[in-house]
Amino acid sequence: MQKPLIIAVSGLHRGENPQPGPAVIHSIRRCHPSSLIVGLSYDPMESGLFCSGHDGVEAAFSMPFPVAGSKALLDRLDDIRQAYPLDMIIPCLDTEFPNYIAVAVELQARKINVALPDDKTFRRRSKDKLGQLGKEAGVIVPRTVVASDLDATYAACERLGYPLYLKSRFYEVRLVSKPVEVAGAFRYLAAAYGVPVIAQAYIHGKEEYAVTGLGDGKGGVVGCCAIRKLMKTSAGKTFSGIVVADPALHKHATQIAKVLKWYGPFELEFIKGQRGYELIEVNPRFPAWIDFPSQIGCNLPAALVAMLAAYKLPPIAPCPAGRMFVRHCVDLAGDISQLADMSVTGTKTTGTTKLRQLMAAK
Amino acid sequence: VNNKAGDGHLSNLTILNDHFVFDTHSGLFYRVSETAAFIINELKWRNPPIATLTASYAQHYGVSQGIAERDVELFLNDVTAYLADSQM
Numbered sequence: 361m362q363k364p365l366i367i368a369v370s371g372l373h374r375g376e377n378p379q380p381g382p383a384v385i386h387s388i389r390r391c392h393p394s395s396l397i398v399g400l401s402y403d404p405m406e407s408g409l410f411c412s413g414h415d416g417v418e419a420a421f422s423m424p425f426p427v428a429g430s431k432a433l434l435d436r437l438d439d440i441r442q443a444y445p446l447d448m449i450i451p452c453l454d455t456e457f458p459n460y461i462a463v464a465v466e467l468q469a470r471k472i473n474v475a476l477p478d479d480k481t482f483r484r485r486s487k488d489k490l491g492q493l494g495k496e497a498g499v500i501v502p503r504t505v506v507a508s509d510l511d512a513t514y515a516a517c518e519r520l521g522y523p524l525y526l527k528s529r530f531y532e533v534r535l536v537s538k539p540v541e542v543a544g545a546f547r548y549l550a551a552a553y554g555v556p557v558i559a560q561a562y563i564h565g566k567e568e569y570a571v572t573g574l575g576d577g578k579g580g581v582v583g584c585c586a587i588r589k590l591m592k593t594s595a596g597k598t599f600s601g602i603v604v605a606d607p608a609l610h611k612h613a614t615q616i617a618k619v620l621k622w623y624g625p626f627e628l629e630f631i632k633g634q635r636g637y638e639l640i641e642v643n644p645r646f647p648a649w650i651d652f653p654s655q656i657g658c659n660l661p662a663a664l665v666a667m668l669a670a671y672k673l674p675p676i677a678p679c680p681a682g683r684m685f686v687r688h689c690v691d692l693a694g695d696i697s698q699l700a701d702m703s704v705t706g707t708k709t710t711g712t713t714k715l716r717q718l719m720a721a722k
Numbered sequence: 723v724n725n726k727a728g729d730g731h732l733s734n735l736t737i738l739n740d741h742f743v744f745d746t747h748s749g750l751f752y753r754v755s756e757t758a759a760f761i762i763n764e765l766k767w768r769n770p771p772i773a774t775l776t777a778s779y780a781q782h783y784g785v786s787q788g789i790a791e792r793d794v795e796l797f798l799n800d801v802t803a804y805l806a807d808s809q810m
Contacts, residue, residue, distance in 0.1 A: 567748065588749025604749035632748075681746035682736065 362671050364718040365392060366444050368437075370400040371452030371645075372408030372417070377595055378648040378687070380452040382408045382415035384661045387654035389414050391662030391674050396718050398444050404702035410694040415651075418714055419444060422706035426455045430462035441470065444715065448473040448668045450625075450661070452645050454530045457482060473668035475577075475624030477644065484620060485642035487527055487558045493642070497615040500638045502631075503561040513546045514539070516559035525560040528553035533596065535562075560640065565633035570598065571613040572647050574660045574667075577623030581614050582663050583676035585653035590684065598649055598687075603656075605681035612637060625650075625664060652685035732766040757783065761797055 367388060371379030385397050385408070399408060399420035409420050421440050424432040433456075440446065449472060451460050460467070461479050476482075484493055487504065494501030505516035517524060523537045526545045530553050534545035549557045573584030586609045587601035613628055616639075627643040650661060657677030666673050702708055734747040737759050744751040754762070760782060764775050772794065780790035 567750070569749070590749075602749045602751075604747060606747040608747075681749075682744055 362392075362669070364394040364396065364721050365447045365665065365669060366396045366398060366715075366718065367392075367665065368398040368400050368440070368444075368446050368449040369417070369452060370402075370423070370450075370456060372399050372401055372420070373403070373406040374648070374689075375407060376593055377597055380646045380648045380650055382411065383648055383651035383654075384450055384452060384646055385417065386415040386651045387659050387661035388665055390654055391659055392665055394718070394721075395665070396444070396714050398440065398446065399708070400449070401702065404699050407692060409702060409708060410692040410698060417708070418710060420702065420708035422702060426453075426459055430459040433459045434463045434466055437467075437470075437472070441472075443709070445719075446472050448665065450474075450646075450664065454643060454645065457644050475664060475668060477620070477623055481620050481622070482644060485616075485622075485626075485644065487529060487560070487641065488556065490639060490642065493616065493619065494639055497612070497619045499612045499616060500635050502563050502638050502640060505559045506556045507546075507559055508556045510543060510546050513557060513559065514542055517542050520559055520561045523562045525562060527558045527560060529556070529558065563631040563633040563638050563640075565631045565638070567632045568592070569604065569609060569630040569632060569637065570601070570647060571609055571628045571630075572650060572653070572660065573613055573617060573626055573628075574663055575617040575620070575622030575624060575626060576667070577621060579618040579621045581617045582667070582673065583658050583660055584610065584613050585658050585660075585679040586610060586613070587649070587652075591686070598647070600684065600686045601649060601652070602684040603679045603681050608637060612639065616642065625660065649685060649687070653679050655685075656680070656683050732762065732769075735762060735766060737763060757793060758797055761794060 369381045369385050371381035373379045374382050388395055397417045399417035400423045401409060401420050402423055402425060408417060424436055451457060460474055461476050461482055464476050467474055483489060488506040490501045491504055503520055505519055507513040507516045517536060523535060525533050526536050526549060527533045528549040532549060532552065534549065536542055536545050546557055568589040569586065570589065571584055571586040574582040576582050586604050588604050589598045589601050591600035593599055616628060625646040627647040628639060629641040630637040630639055646661060653660060656679055658679050659674060662674050663676055734745050736744045736746060738744060740756055740759050741753055742751065743754050743762065760779065764770060764778060776787065776790040776794050779794055780787050
């Protein structure tokens with residue numbers, strides 16, 4: 361008999377730059393319907409706070425921004441634990457990971473399970489280290505130069521040649537076609553996400569691919585799903601995708617998980633160029649489209665929950681080529697009182713009855 | 723175009739509704755004419771010599787051998803050019 365779980369999930373906004381949280385929540389509920397979901401929120405306007413469907417949360421708490429550091433994170437989690445004794449946390453935003461990794465021991469002491477790589481492993485998949493990772497895993501990676509200031513960025517661009525991509529360590533990318541565009545792109549990325557920025561060679565390929573999977577921490581992959589991106593938003597976010605069954609992509613994914621001995625969710629992004637698949641990013645979390653494979657029998661968030669709770673893993677089906685998804689946006693009706701609650705108290709609690717039932721069952 | 727697994731290979735192609743081709747490896751898909759689907763199917767499942775292919779094409783569509791040869795050659799040229807272009 362599996363006990364009901366209290367699971368905290370972040371990344372709740374599904375706007376034009378959709379975050380994975382609601383998709384992760386929906387996937388969990390498909391397999392663990394008795395779980396109580398606590399949202400970890402960074403903005404009272406996050407759309408997931410207004411959702412009452414399968415991808416909504418029973419309770420939510422405002423969180424300190426990652427720049428506040430790991431102690432602020434732990435203090436806030438301790439506050440939340442007073443009301444909701446968390447069994448596990450599934451962080452869904454890249455910027456959260458350094459703080460969670462920093463307090464991994466403290467979380468373990470509190471019996472809060474989180475699938476986290478160690479700090480060294482986390483850094484090995486960062487954009488500025490992809491070249492080395494690619495060599496170790498036998499995966500092609502575009503040439504990359506790290507630049508800490510504007511002069512170094514100009515030098516990096518000259519070295520790689522135009523056009524090229526400028527990226528921050530975390531999010532967003534700017535295509536730079538000529539020298540006059542360098543300063544604007546650098547200043548934007550540096551102001552938004554800090555330095556260094558990463559200059560990455562342009563890949564002459566039209567098709568983009570992504571693979572999401574779940575690493576078991578021993579070098580294996582519990583399950584994975586590979587897609588070609590069919591539609592993207594202006595910000596480059598996947599809006600539609602189709603499953604592909606190319607053994608080369610699966611081999612790349614399993615090799616990277618093996619080399620890193622990755623523990624937890626991951627998303628790999630590739631562009632197919634003249635040299636084949638070129639790895640452009642390794643993200644340490646599920647993608648925003650993760651509920652798509654869940655709907656066709658490959659429920660990786662549910663498998664993650666089972667892994668963390670030491671339950672038997674649910675069956676994970678291979679994703680057949682040709683299954684596809686198209687994102688569909690809806691309008692959620694809310695009330696100003698909800699916004700006021702989150703803004704003033706930093707708390708949303710609609711799941712108190714469920715919490716009482718769940719605590720009684722524990 | 724050949725019938726071994728890998729990019730641009732016939733074994734990866736699935737034909738849907740007689741006019742729609744999906745490449746399971748690359749995830750690319752195309753609308754094709756009925757005659758193109760016929761040629762792809764012949765190559766994928768029977769892999770005949772070109773002379774046999776044009777003969778079965780001529781018989782299936784009730785056209786002369788000359789027209790069949792021209793249609794098959796034009797189609798294969800188009801596919802070859804497309805695949806070369808897509809590798810650029």
